Structures are given as structure tokens and as C-alpha cells.
Amino acid sequence: MSGATRSVTELLMTAEEPPVGSEGWTRLRDRLTAGVSDAATGLVGGADLEIGLRQVRRARYQPESLHLPDEPFAWRPVFVRRSLGMAAVRACADGRFRGPAEAVGPLADRAVDEWRLSGWRTFHWEPWLAGLGSGGRALVLADAVTWATALWGALDWAGLGATVELGPPDDRWSVPGPGAVRLRGRYEARVVRARPSGPAHRASALLSLSGGRPGDGWRDELAFLALVSGLATPAGPTPVRVVGLWPEAGARRVVDVDERALTDAVDRVVDTVAVTTDVVGAAAAGV
Amino acid sequence: MDAPRGESRGRRASDRDSGAHPGVADGPVSRIRELPLAGAALLDHLRVTGRPRPAADPTFTAELRAFLEDGIADLGPSAPPPDEGRWLVTPDRLDRSLSCRAHRRADGTERAFTVPMACGALVGVLFRQLVTVGRIADPMTEALEGLSLDDRQVPLVAWIEGLARAERAELDMEVARQARGLSDRWPSLDPSWLPRTGDAVRVPLGDGTVELTGRVDLAIGRPAGEVATTALVDLASGGRRPAHRHERGFQALVETLRSSVPPFAVATYYSRTGELDVEPVDHELLVAAAKRCLAGTRVLLGEAPSADDAGWCAACAVQLRRPPVVLAGGASDPPVRVGAEPVGLTREEAA
Numbered sequence: 206m207s208g209a210t211r212s213v214t215e216l217l218m219t220a221e222e223p224p225v226g227s228e229g230w231t232r233l234r235d236r237l238t239a240g241v242s243d244a245a246t247g248l249v250g251g252a253d254l255e256i257g258l259r260q261v262r263r264a265r266y267q268p269e270s271l272h273l274p275d276e277p278f279a280w281r282p283v284f285v286r287r288s289l290g291m292a293a294v295r296a297c298a299d300g301r302f303r304g305p306a307e308a309v310g311p312l313a314d315r316a317v318d319e320w321r322l323s324g325w326r327t328f329h330w331e332p333w334l335a336g337l338g339s340g341g342r343a344l345v346l347a348d349a350v351t352w353a354t355a356l357w358g359a360l361d362w363a364g365l366g367a368t369v370e371l372g373p374p375d376d377r378w379s380v381p382g383p384g385a386v387r388l389r390g391r392y393e394a395r396v397v398r399a400r401p402s403g404p405a406h407r408a409s410a411l412l413s414l415s416g417g418r419p420g421d422g423w424r425d426e427l428a429f430l431a432l433v434s435g436l437a438t439p440a441g442p443t444p445v446r447v448v449g450l451w452p453e454a455g456a457r458r459v460v461d462v463d464e465r466a467l468t469d470a471v472d473r474v475v476d477t478v479a480v481t482t483d484v485v486g487a488a489a490a491g492v
Numbered sequence: 493m494d495a496p497r498g499e500s501r502g503r504r505a506s507d508r509d510s511g512a513h514p515g516v517a518d519g520p521v522s523r524i525r526e527l528p529l530a531g532a533a534l535l536d537h538l539r540v541t542g543r544p545r546p547a548a549d550p551t552f553t554a555e556l557r558a559f560l561e562d563g564i565a566d567l568g569p570s571a572p573p574p575d576e577g578r579w580l581v582t583p584d585r586l587d588r589s590l591s592c593r594a595h596r597r598a599d600g601t602e603r604a605f606t607v608p609m610a611c612g613a614l615v616g617v618l619f620r621q622l623v624t625v626g627r628i629a630d631p632m633t634e635a636l637e638g639l640s641l642d643d644r645q646v647p648l649v650a651w652i653e654g655l656a657r658a659e660r661a662e663l664d665m666e667v668a669r670q671a672r673g674l675s676d677r678w679p680s681l682d683p684s685w686l687p688r689t690g691d692a693v694r695v696p697l698g699d700g701t702v703e704l705t706g707r708v709d710l711a712i713g714r715p716a717g718e719v720a721t722t723a724l725v726d727l728a729s730g731g732r733r734p735a736h737r738h739e740r741g742f743q744a745l746v747e748t749l750r751s752s753v754p755p756f757a758v759a760t761y762y763s764r765t766g767e768l769d770v771e772p773v774d775h776e777l778l779v780a781a782a783k784r785c786l787a788g789t790r791v792l793l794g795e796a797p798s799a800d801d802a803g804w805c806a807a808c809a810v811q812l813r814r815p816p817v818v819l820a821g822g823a824s825d826p827p828v829r830v831g832a833e834p835v836g837l838t839r840e841e842a843a
Contacts, residue, residue, distance in 0.1 A: 267576075281641065281643070282641055282642075302683065303682070303683040303684040304683035304684050304685070304686050304687075305683070305686070305688075306623075306624065306681070306683040306686070306687050306688070307683035308683075309624075310624075310625060337637065337641075338633065338634065338637040339621075339625075339629060339630075339634055339637070340617070340618075340621060340630075340633065340634025340635060340636065340637030340638040341637040341638060341640070341641050342625075343620065343621035343624050343625045343634070343638060344617065344620065344621070344637075344638035344641050344642070345641070346624050346625060347620040347621070347623070347624040347689050347690060348690065350624060350687075350688055350689070351688040351689060351690055351691050354686050354688040354715075355715070357686070358686055358714050358715045359715075416692075417694070418694055418696050418700070418703075452715075453692045453693060453694050453750075454694050454695065454696065454750065455695075455749075455750030455751050455752070
């Protein structure tokens, strides 16, 4: 086990920040609801707004991009690499393959075969991948291998044991009020541990992988994941630490989750809604 | 700022003896095999460098970073950063910024598409395919399929599809020939070595306005550890050029800065000939790469190229050159440093 993988694993396994209590979560929920309600007042036609990490980052670093019309969706390798890569890491962690390079091909073939037999899409991209030639398929698999290797190589799997959930479903929470603003949190792994006071007080540490490099708002961005997790599953394990990895830049950042960090994340969400509302509103008005 | 401590150990004896100029020294460090290797022998050539694998050295890595960051700290960019608020430093841009006057492209623009460039992109896609799925069946069709999925390559794909018949036939034939060579020589890589292709690397410097960036064609080994376990391979579809050595140094540098652990080897695989140039990574290589990177980055940020920089010109390095020498001028003249004159030229001839 290398020092780097040990330290990431230890960060996930040793999070001890006392969780924010129920009163603290109530304050956070109230602050978020009031702030979003104000910020979303100008949303054109009460349009739906889903705020994920991508929107939070765009609003801060590239607000001008928010007014660009969404391109018609078309499958690309970048949309496959996370889901296929995550399946590969999961299969490697189960001991079925020696590394992502061995896993992605059989997993992709199996998904396509199952879709052909039953029509069931585990990943949604099965028909697209099935329609690619061998050269296109190989490129998609190659991207997934590279993505998966960054995650697989970052952790000491023996040290994590059975406590890690890989690629859990996204956390979702709708902000109460007249607008239709939803929060969505997505992270790559969650480590859940029982706290000394018993299973009713389970704590979790989240691991997030991002492309590029951390921006100056990385602290709020990692705390955002904890915020959505805590709001979406109040009876679930309380997030106490978020570890962010930016493999391209070799960067690692850690946020211990306390009420202040979550409050900053709430304010960042409100800023995101406000900026989005302004930009979209200005575009609609032809400004 | 002093250079990191690898500098103080002096140049290798082989470099001194060869008379090669800094940064493009030839010699036994770059182990060149004239006969194409295949299978296990190819891998052994990559993995067994004959030197102990370097250990992680956080202090040295910090010194490298400080050397680069301090070296650009005094520069205010002469123009707004061109890449979404950043200056992206790539091997190609370093080559251009450090070209001597004779080899500098007049317009300073990116390279235009050529058949060799297209061949390189197509063979690069096929290399990824071979490493990932272990086979290539229909080289040109598969390479174009792969290339077409990369948004950045759309203009190149359009250019290839618009080629005249004769040029297209030439390209098809060369791609097929190189694909056959790849298939014949490259063995399948053990998945436990974590082979990965097209790995993007970016290293922000200082406040992040300057970013060293690259893409590794093939990496093998766990990304970070106590001891270097990673080897990086760059694929080249053309002939061997001195610029490839600069590229290897750059890849080693950015990987070291990214992971805090150097790769144990950086290599260039020549798909046209099947040759593999492997360089073990040590402090000297990293220091030379850092010095060249700093010189080129300063020029990219607007500083006028200095006479010293001419020694880094990759195009000049195809000829044997003397190391830079300081020639004493007249009593009132400052010393003149000449680093780019071909062997045998007097100072007057060089001027």
C-alpha cells in the first residue's frame, strides 16, 4: 500500500468531526429555503432548476456559459466513462478482475448483451455503444479504463473493507417553496462507519473525483455534497468529511463538515441560483 | 532562486564527453535499440532500466515547483491569457517559444494539418485501441471511428476526409503498416500493472494562471507510491527527433509535480520503426526539464527570447553542437553567450 493511497483511505476511515445535530440541520434548511426563494424570484416562467456540482462550478467560474442553450443531447465517451468505470472499479473491488483494464470490456459486453436480450438498460448507453464500430467502442472503453484507474489507484481497498459504497445513487432534495429548485449531489464513494454511540449515529465520509483542477471555491463545493446528502437522507448516516480528488492535477482537498462549512455551502447554492436567474433572465430579455 | 539540487551534481560524464548541448544530450542514458523489439523483450526494455527506481522525494519535488514558480513570479503577462484565463504550457508550445530565429515559424501559429500529423493522430488512436482491447482489425476505419468521437479532433477528421485520393491512399497505407507493426510487437499488458491511455495531466503553477499540461499516451504502474512504479510511454509515428527527448523530460516533470513521485522511466515508442527509446528518470533529467520549461514559459508569457534560450531549440538539435560558451567581447562589451552556433563556426560566422 502506498503512502498516497493509505492517506486517502485513512482520511475516509478516520473522520471524527461531531456531526451537525438536528437543530443545526433545521437552521440550514431554513436558510437555504429562504435564500433560494429570494434568489429564484426572477426565474423565467417558474422554470425548473436542478443544481448539481457542475452548475455550482459554472455559476462561479464560467457564469457566461449558463445562458448558452443546451446542445441537443448526444452520447459521447465522457458520458460513459464514469458509469462504466465505476462498474469496473466495483468489479475489481469484488475480486472479479485484476484491474480496470481487464474489467471494462466484459462489463460493457454484458450490459449490451442484456439489453439485446431483455431491452433493459442498466446504464442507458447500451444501444449507443452497440451501434459503434470496433474503433469507437475501443475509444469509449479506453476512456473508462483511464477514469476507473484514477479511482482504483487512489484507495487501499484492503483497508476499506466492506464499509465502502461505490457510486451510490445521487442524493436529491427539492427546495420547499413556490419555485422548482432541486439539489443533486453525486459522489464516487461513501464510507459509512458506526460511531461509538451506536448505529443510530452512523457517520459517513464522501469521496468525490473531479476533472481539471480545484478552483478557489473547492471548500464550498465539497461541502455542497455533504449538504445534499444530509438533506436528502436525514435519517441516514451523517456526513462528517468530504475528500475531493482531482486526479489530472494530482490534487487532494478535505473538508471536515461542520455547521459553518454547510452554511457556506448553502450560501453558494443561493449564489448559484441568483447568478443563474440573472444570466438566464438577461438572455431571455435579449440583454 | 537556485536550481533544484540535482543541478549541483553536474552533467553526466557521457554528456560532457559527447559535446552535446544542454537538454538534448545524447549518450547511454537514452538507450537506443536499433532492432525492433517485440513482446516480453519490449516490455523488459521499458521496465528494466538498470537503475534503482527513484524514491519519492517531496523536498526535491517542492524545490522543482518553487524553481518554476519563483522563475515566473516577476513576469506580468504581456497579453491576457489566451486559454480561458490561463496560459497552457504544452511541449509543442515550449518548442515553438524556444525555437531559434532560424526555426521560428513566422506567424507563430499552431501547426497546420499535414499527412504525417494525421498519421500520428490515427496511429495514436489505434495504440489506445490495441492496449485496451488487444486487437486492431481494420486500421483506417477503426482509427477514424475513434478519432471522430473526440470533439477536439473534428477538424482533423474533416481534413482527412477531404484529402485527395493519392494523399489519402498514402495515409491509409502508412496507418495500416504502422498498425501491423503495433499488433505484431506490443504484447498485452497485465491488468494489474494498471495500464491506461490518454491520461490528461495538468499542473497549475503559482496562482494557477500558468498551467503545465500534457496527455500521456500510455502509463503503466500505480500512480503514486513510496517508490516510483510508473513508466510513461509517448507514441511517435514519425522519425526520431531531438524534440522527443524534450517531450520525455516534460512528461517526467509534470508527472513528478502532479504525483510528487517521479516516473521511473519515460519512453518514446516509434511506431514507424518499432524502436523504443527509454530514459530512466533522475534528478538531472528533471532539473534539465524544469530549466527548459521555465525558459519557454517565460517566452510564452511575453519575455523576449534570450541568447541563452537558443540552446533549447529542438530543431537546431538535429546537428551536433557545442555547449554554450561565453566569449569575451571588447573591454566595454558584456560577455556574449553563444549557444546555437553549429560546430566549427567562429563567433563572427555565427553572427
